[in-house]
Structure formats: structure tokens, C-alpha cells
Amino acid sequence: MELLSKIELWVIKNLNNLGIDEQYSSYCYIAIAFLVILSIGWIANLVVKKFIVEILRSVAKRTNTKLGEYLLQESFFLRLSHLAPAFVISTLSEFVFQNYPVFNGFIAVLVNLYLVVITLWVIDALVDTLYKLYEESSLSTKLPLKGICQAVKIVVNVTGIIFILSILLDKSPLYFFSGLGALTAVLLLVFKDVILGLVAGIQLTANNMVRKGDWVEMPKYGANGDVIDVALTTIKIQNWDKTITTIPAHALVSDAFKNWRGMSESGGRRIKRSIYLDLSSVCFLKESEVLELERIELLKDYLSGKRSDIGEEGLDFEEHGLAAPLLNGRNLTNSGTFRAYCIEYLRAHPSIHQKGMTFLIRQLAPTEKGLPIEIYVFVNDVRWIEYEAIQSDIFDHLIAALPVFNLRAFQLPSDASFAHFSQSLG
Known part of the structure; x- marks a missing residue:
């Protein structure tokens, strides 16, 4: 001091x-x-x-x-x-x-x-x-x-x-x-x-409604892609076209949005698509056609069981023709047999969930577009590219299999169809 x-x-x-x-x-x-x-x-x-x-x-x-x-x-x-x-x-x-x-x-x-x-x-x-x-x-x-x-x-x-x-x-x-x-x-x-x-x-954050990496879809804001940032007041979403959409956090609480996280975590991605059959191609199966279809490995058990259920007379289409006795009994149709084939084909498919998730092949009400056969199953690979490839392969096969059952897929006529029709008339 x-x-x-x-x-x-x-x-x-x-x-x-x-x-x-x-x-x-x-x-x-x-x-x-x-x-x-x-x-x-x-x-x-x-x-x-x-x-x-x-x-x-x-x-x-x-x-x-x-x-x-x-x-x-x-x-x-x-x-x-x-x-x-x-x-x-x-x-x-x-x-x-x-x-x-x-x-x-x-x-x-x-x-x-x-x-x-x-x-x-x-x-x-x-x-x-x-x-x-x-x-x-x-x-x-x-x-x-x-x-x-x-x-x-x-x-x-x-x-x-x-x-x-x-x-x-x-x-x-x-x-x-x-x-x-x-x-x-x-x-x-x-x-x-x-x-x-x-x-x-x-x-x-507290309710775990959305987190980084989630696939979120919110059409109101034009958002459809992966969440790349969860901040306090904003959520950033990278859309599939690589654009960035910024959404206010309160919009996700007050408005509805779809979070695909459940799909990713479940390990299954849904296929929900229909094949429309031309109604004019739906018919009863003849005995010769049944014999031909029995050569398909996936249909052997199904057709064998149907023979036991409806009897041989129900398959003798050639003998009865279109007479009343045919309609008085039970018969096989090509659309029903095709539906059974879809079930067996997908049951044997390694990329389809067989248990724990919905597995449904059903016929919907006929429309002006034909008779819908809806495939409602889950793929066991949730990755987008792999999922689309599996889905495409399945429908490529099923559509290509239609002629085997004497069925045709319905499609609206194009200009080429009208031109071909005009030439046939001329």
C-alpha cells in the first residue's frame, strides 16, 4: 500500500x-x-x-x-x-x-x-x-x-x-x-x-412428432421429403427434387402432416395397386384349360382342391356348353383362378411380408374401367429404389401372365386403336 x-x-x-x-x-x-x-x-x-x-x-x-x-x-x-x-x-x-x-x-x-x-x-x-x-x-x-x-x-x-x-x-x-x-x-x-x-x-421434440431423417409429407406447404434440420422455430425439409422447404414449427402442431417414419421402422412398405381386367374376357374355364393350368406348379394345390369342392361336372364345360345345368352348379372362372395365382405367387415371393402385415388380394366392384383385382401387400424392403423395383417386377409378371388365363387388361382406346378399327372396317 x-x-x-x-x-x-x-x-x-x-x-x-x-x-x-x-x-x-x-x-x-x-x-x-x-x-x-x-x-x-x-x-x-x-x-x-x-x-x-x-x-x-x-x-x-x-x-x-x-x-x-x-x-x-x-x-x-x-x-x-x-x-x-x-x-x-x-x-x-x-x-x-x-x-x-x-x-x-x-x-x-x-x-x-x-x-x-x-x-x-x-x-x-x-x-x-x-x-x-x-x-x-x-x-x-x-x-x-x-x-x-x-x-x-x-x-x-x-x-x-x-x-x-x-x-x-x-x-x-x-x-x-x-x-x-x-x-x-x-x-x-x-x-x-x-x-x-x-x-x-x-x-x-417432447412428443417425438418429427425428427431429423424422417420422411414428412405436407402438401399445404409443398413439402415432401426428408427432414434435414429440426430447429426451435423452423423445420427444414429437403424435397425429392433437392429443393428445401422451411416450415414454421407451429404449423406442424396446428396442421395435419404425414410422417412416414412408422413405415421405415416397421420394415414393410405397402403395395396397393390394381390390375383392371377387361370384363369381356372373364369366362368359365373349360376342362382343357384347367388341365393346362394344372401344369403351373403354384396352382396345383388350388385346382386339386377345387376339383374336390365342385366335382368333375363343374369342370366339364365342353359337354354342358352354356346350358342351364352349367349355371345351376359351381364352376371355375379364369378371373378367380388368376386371383388364386396372384395369392400363391406372392406367398412364394421372397420380398413380400408373409406374417405380421396385411396380405390381401381382392376383387373390387366393377367400374367403367373393368374389373379391378387389387394387390394389397407389404414389401420387406423400405428403400425407395428397391421397393419400386420389386413392385414393378411383380406387376410385370402378373400382367404378362394374363393371356395364360385368357384374360385381357383393360385400357382406354388410343388413336392407334381407332386407326386399326377403321382399317378393319375398310
Whole structure:
């Protein structure tokens, strides 16, 4: 203490000898002392960065852990080193400027503001580090926390702003926290969309409604593709044409959307498609046709069972012709036999789920387009390209098999069909 007083008197005396008025020499001493303290703080910052931070970096690299790697990526140690000059300046100022309480108080305010800003900076790096660490875990695919982390950052920064105001206005932080209640109505009005987004983002995360990697379809916003980012107030979707659609988070809570995650997790992707048969090609099967179809391995058991059920007379089409006795009994039709073939073919298909999922081949009501035979089954490969290939192969085979049953697929006549008809008439 005595040493500092002697130094102060010596500096002021020399300033007076230089012709500086005694009143202004005190101000000059304050400026010189403050610059010296700032220089010492800067040196302290360099020392901490050069030695302590480098030691921590080397330790983090040697441990070879994800935590150390992410702390380095987010410059956590570098940001932490900025606390050193604040403590140096604060400590030295209390001793050097003890005879200048006004200036000492001014420096204390600046140091406290600096500490709040650096603390917010450090917490931001820590939150980002913990989030990256969480993203490496398997739990992150089921429960995305990006929105929650953003909410935490907002709360921390708002708290930091309140502390900054309390320092500048020399008020207790509780004074500002108590005043937030009165501002609630104004905040709700001004930041309505932001607040809706915040609440919706937390709901989406907490209820696991959508997460990164989900296939989401929302026609209202023209979105149909994979979710690439789940933020607190927005959801980014990359459509199949590689365009990006950004949707407000509250829209996913208030509006309807389709999430295909259930399909992906179930391991089965639905085929729901019909083959339309030309009604004029549907007929009873003759005995000779039945014998020909019995050569198909997949239909042997079916036709053998039908022979037992309806008897041989029901198959003797050539003998009965179209007489009434034929219609009085049970008979085989080519459409029914084709439907049975579809069932057996898909039962034997290695890419179709046989148990645990719907397996249905049914005849729907006839329409102006013909008689629909609907295939309603699930493929055991949910990948889009593979699924489409399997579906195409199945229908290629079934459509190509129609002539074997003397059936024709219905299609609307084209210009070529009319031209062929005109030539046949001419």
C-alpha cells in the first residue's frame, strides 16, 4: 500500500515538473495507471492462452475423447482464457485506484459487464459441445434436442441481458425479473410468432412428432421429403427434387402432416395397386384349360382342391356348353383362378411380408374401367429404389401372365386403336 502511494506521488511530482497543472496531473496518473493495468491484463491473457490453454489442448488431444475434441472445436478453453484479464484488472484496480473511488467504481462496472459477456460466451460453447456429444449417441435419433438447446441459449442470454441492465442501472436482478410479469402482455403481442414457434418446437421434440431423417409429407406447404434440420422455430425439409422447404414449427402442431417414419421402422412398405381386367374376357374355364393350368406348379394345390369342392361336372364345360345345368352348379372362372395365382405367387415371393402385415388380394366392384383385382401387400424392403423395383417386377409378371388365363387388361382406346378399327372396317 505504501509502495503504491509512493509511486503515485512520484508520478504526480514528475508530471508537475513537466509543467502539467496539479489538478490535471491526477487525471494523467489515472490514465497512465489504467493503461499499465490494461497492459498487465493483456499479458495475463497471452500467458494463459500460450501455456495453460495449450496444456489443456494437448491433454484433450491425448485423451482422444469426443468431449475433448468438441471442446476444442467450440473454442471452449480459448473463451475461458478471456476471464483471466478481467480478474487481473479487477484486482489491481482495487489497490491502485483506492484513492479514486469514482473511477474505481467505473472500472468495476466495466469488468462486471465484461465478465457477464464472457460467461455467456463460455456457456454457449459448453451447450454446443454437449449437444454435439449428444448427437453422437443413439438416443439422438429418437429424441432430437436441437430445439431444446436453442431454448436454453435463449433463456441464458435473456438472463445475461437482465444482469447487464442490473449492472448498468445499479439495480438488483430481482427488480427486473419481477418486472417481467408486467411486460408479459406486451411480449406476447410483439413476439407472438416467436413464442408460438418456441412452444411448438418444444412440443415437437417432447412428443417425438418429427425428427431429423424422417420422411414428412405436407402438401399445404409443398413439402415432401426428408427432414434435414429440426430447429426451435423452423423445420427444414429437403424435397425429392433437392429443393428445401422451411416450415414454421407451429404449423406442424396446428396442421395435419404425414410422417412416414412408422413405415421405415416397421420394415414393410405397402403395395396397393390394381390390375383392371377387361370384363369381356372373364369366362368359365373349360376342362382343357384347367388341365393346362394344372401344369403351373403354384396352382396345383388350388385346382386339386377345387376339383374336390365342385366335382368333375363343374369342370366339364365342353359337354354342358352354356346350358342351364352349367349355371345351376359351381364352376371355375379364369378371373378367380388368376386371383388364386396372384395369392400363391406372392406367398412364394421372397420380398413380400408373409406374417405380421396385411396380405390381401381382392376383387373390387366393377367400374367403367373393368374389373379391378387389387394387390394389397407389404414389401420387406423400405428403400425407395428397391421397393419400386420389386413392385414393378411383380406387376410385370402378373400382367404378362394374363393371356395364360385368357384374360385381357383393360385400357382406354388410343388413336392407334381407332386407326386399326377403321382399317378393319375398310
